Amino acid sequence: MTSPARPSVRRIAALLTGTITLVAAATGCGGGPGAGSATDKVTSITALDYYTDEPEHTQWDEMLTACGRAAGVKVEQTSVPAASLIPKVLRQASSRTLPDLLMLDNPDLQQIARTGALTPLDQYGIQPRGYAKGILSAGTYRGKVYGLAPYVSTVALFYNKDMLARAGVAVPRTWGELKTAATKLTRPGRYGMAVDANATFEGTWQFLPFLWSNGGDERRLDTPQAAQALQLWVDLVKSGSMSRSVLNWTQADVHDQFVAGRTAMMINGPWRIPALNTDKDLHWGVAPIPVPRAGQTPVTPLGGEVWTVPQSPSEARRAKAAQVLACLNNSSNMLTLARQHFTVPSRTTVAARHAEQVPTMSVFARSVAAARARTSQLGVRWPKAATGIYTAIQSALTGEQTPAEALKAAQRFATGD
Amino acid sequence: MTDPSPVLRKGTGQDDGVASAGHRGAARSRSGERLAQWMFIAPAAAYLLLFFGYPILRNAVMSFQEYTTTTFYTGSAPFVGLRNYSEVLSSDLFSTTVATTVLFTAGSIVGQFALGLAFALFFQRRFPLGGLLRSLLLLPWLLPLVVSGTTWKWMLDPDTGVVNAALRGLHLSSSGVPWLTGPSQALGSVILVNIWVGIPFNTAILYSGLRNIPAHLYEAAELDGAGPVASFRHITWPLLRPQVGVVLVLGVVYTLKVLDIILVVTGGGPANATDTIATQAYALSFQQFEFGRGAALSNVLLVISLTSALVYLRAVQRARNV
Numbered sequence: 001m002t003s004p005a006r007p008s009v010r011r012i013a014a015l016l017t018g019t020i021t022l023v024a025a026a027t028g029c030g031g032g033p034g035a036g037s038a039t040d041k042v043t044s045i046t047a048l049d050y051y052t053d054e055p056e057h058t059q060w061d062e063m064l065t066a067c068g069r070a071a072g073v074k075v076e077q078t079s080v081p082a083a084s085l086i087p088k089v090l091r092q093a094s095s096r097t098l099p100d101l102l103m104l105d106n107p108d109l110q111q112i113a114r115t116g117a118l119t120p121l122d123q124y125g126i127q128p129r130g131y132a133k134g135i136l137s138a139g140t141y142r143g144k145v146y147g148l149a150p151y152v153s154t155v156a157l158f159y160n161k162d163m164l165a166r167a168g169v170a171v172p173r174t175w176g177e178l179k180t181a182a183t184k185l186t187r188p189g190r191y192g193m194a195v196d197a198n199a200t201f202e203g204t205w206q207f208l209p210f211l212w213s214n215g216g217d218e219r220r221l222d223t224p225q226a227a228q229a230l231q232l233w234v235d236l237v238k239s240g241s242m243s244r245s246v247l248n249w250t251q252a253d254v255h256d257q258f259v260a261g262r263t264a265m266m267i268n269g270p271w272r273i274p275a276l277n278t279d280k281d282l283h284w285g286v287a288p289i290p291v292p293r294a295g296q297t298p299v300t301p302l303g304g305e306v307w308t309v310p311q312s313p314s315e316a317r318r319a320k321a322a323q324v325l326a327c328l329n330n331s332s333n334m335l336t337l338a339r340q341h342f343t344v345p346s347r348t349t350v351a352a353r354h355a356e357q358v359p360t361m362s363v364f365a366r367s368v369a370a371a372r373a374r375t376s377q378l379g380v381r382w383p384k385a386a387t388g389i390y391t392a393i394q395s396a397l398t399g400e401q402t403p404a405e406a407l408k409a410a411q412r413f414a415t416g417d
Numbered sequence: 418m419t420d421p422s423p424v425l426r427k428g429t430g431q432d433d434g435v436a437s438a439g440h441r442g443a444a445r446s447r448s449g450e451r452l453a454q455w456m457f458i459a460p461a462a463a464y465l466l467l468f469f470g471y472p473i474l475r476n477a478v479m480s481f482q483e484y485t486t487t488t489f490y491t492g493s494a495p496f497v498g499l500r501n502y503s504e505v506l507s508s509d510l511f512s513t514t515v516a517t518t519v520l521f522t523a524g525s526i527v528g529q530f531a532l533g534l535a536f537a538l539f540f541q542r543r544f545p546l547g548g549l550l551r552s553l554l555l556l557p558w559l560l561p562l563v564v565s566g567t568t569w570k571w572m573l574d575p576d577t578g579v580v581n582a583a584l585r586g587l588h589l590s591s592s593g594v595p596w597l598t599g600p601s602q603a604l605g606s607v608i609l610v611n612i613w614v615g616i617p618f619n620t621a622i623l624y625s626g627l628r629n630i631p632a633h634l635y636e637a638a639e640l641d642g643a644g645p646v647a648s649f650r651h652i653t654w655p656l657l658r659p660q661v662g663v664v665l666v667l668g669v670v671y672t673l674k675v676l677d678i679i680l681v682v683t684g685g686g687p688a689n690a691t692d693t694i695a696t697q698a699y700a701l702s703f704q705q706f707e708f709g710r711g712a713a714l715s716n717v718l719l720v721i722s723l724t725s726a727l728v729y730l731r732a733v734q735r736a737r738n739v
Contacts, residue, residue, distance in 0.1 A: 115490035199686040394688035
């Protein structure tokens, strides 16, 4: 390396200027995009979602473009992976660069609404009518509706028709039948049943139908009802009809196991249907999640993404965004989107029409009507309870604690501050 | 990082030559020299302050605040004193995560060092393809950790992984080892993966240390009748001490903060069995969005790392003074 004999003042000045520019960049001086003044005519708005997979991404892009055209704006869609959506939204919230239209997973809405970064939809004249109760409660924070979802989903029991037929097993409807069926379907190299018992919110989401259908409640986890539900999962693993690896499986992994013929039944959602349909040799069926006693209705958690209008200085932009949001949620677009994504329209009348047209969806349409939003009881305290629940699942399935002990610890964690 | 001192020395030497005309000139030149010195230090100092000092300070402040998702939008984060620390330190998980962190670090360091030293000694000998093999040994270092972590996860899968398939094939185990699903085995598995990741670093540094030991010492020892064990004990080990210090202390600091491998291979599970202070701090901040508590826990980790770094610096100082 050569060095100048005498430090040139100009060089140092250049270096220092560089440093200052860096500081300015790091502290975020200078205006971001979307800071246009309110008087400008709005020609385009931005939208952020987590629909990164194809064909989902393109289908949403087309829908947003069509709704944008109706509102007279171009919609610029950005999709980020699901796990990075909330961190990105938080960064954007602090730098005041939130998009004009923001999609959120429904259990996250209350958390974000609490920050004050979202606007209530009634100020744009949007009156949600005919929505299923569950999804409306997920989109509501302190009595005001902040987000609306065109479609909702939930989980159900998927089964391999050929495997059930060969083993002479009927589709299980109760927990007892589920245990026997899973045992009968287990062979070397194949398990009877698969769930996602991962140490993430996804694991909690899959356990909720068992907890809720048995009368368990996320507000009080240390109850016999909750322990019985967890005992069911423990029994399935102990009897060898469910792999211990469920501890590490995501819903995508569970799906892969099912497609590979390594499990005869699984808990999963309707968004898997397009992938299941690509395999012509796989004959699958779908049924409601088994309930503790015959004749009960399963209570499942409500899935789906709500669209929101974040705060922004430009009233005109927000108005346009609200127009697009209303368009996404009109009955005909709801039906189109639900058909594309194998989900259930969130207006009950539209859902009924959809179930008539697509019979495989009738199981989900019925479940969704009774489905409960994860944040309906605990609101912004839900993430804490959800963490307690998946930790309890893991402790019980590894045999570290009995279900009752594990859930007692979960309750302590959920209510501790 | 470049050390500015050789540049300065070179510059001042020439400055002195120019300014030797008179006493006054010399004084002016000396103050100019001072300024020049500071200006050379300024970019590095500014860089350190901006990219190391500021985040650490922010993290320290954050650990005394109730910093939640709301803070991001409103900017208000009320000070809560030591509440974050008391909650983090008194939580049910804290003692187990500390124990896991200690086991993980100790296990990884012992394994990495022993195998790294063995490989370094092995490659010191000359044999055909030795150079090629030695460079292949660096492979774990070149792969992104997420890639190698995912591959290990597949290999260790209890049902379908190649490791259990091999064990079953060799009739060493009928049911297979629950590598990722048994609470005690899972910790062993992440330690195993981390050892594999750390071997190249240990081998590379120890190998370069071995190369610096003059060959004539071994020849002399051999003439005196010393066997391989005696020459290792009396020549290799004492002369390798500086490299051993570097490898161990940096190893401890690197291992304490390991996050990616654990997140990819086990995600901290099953049942928190592989949760270390680092993964717990990550979960608090970025999954539960309790940034204040996450900051408090990561400061605990920072203090532990800093202590071992100070031990290292002291050791280096002592070695230099000898």
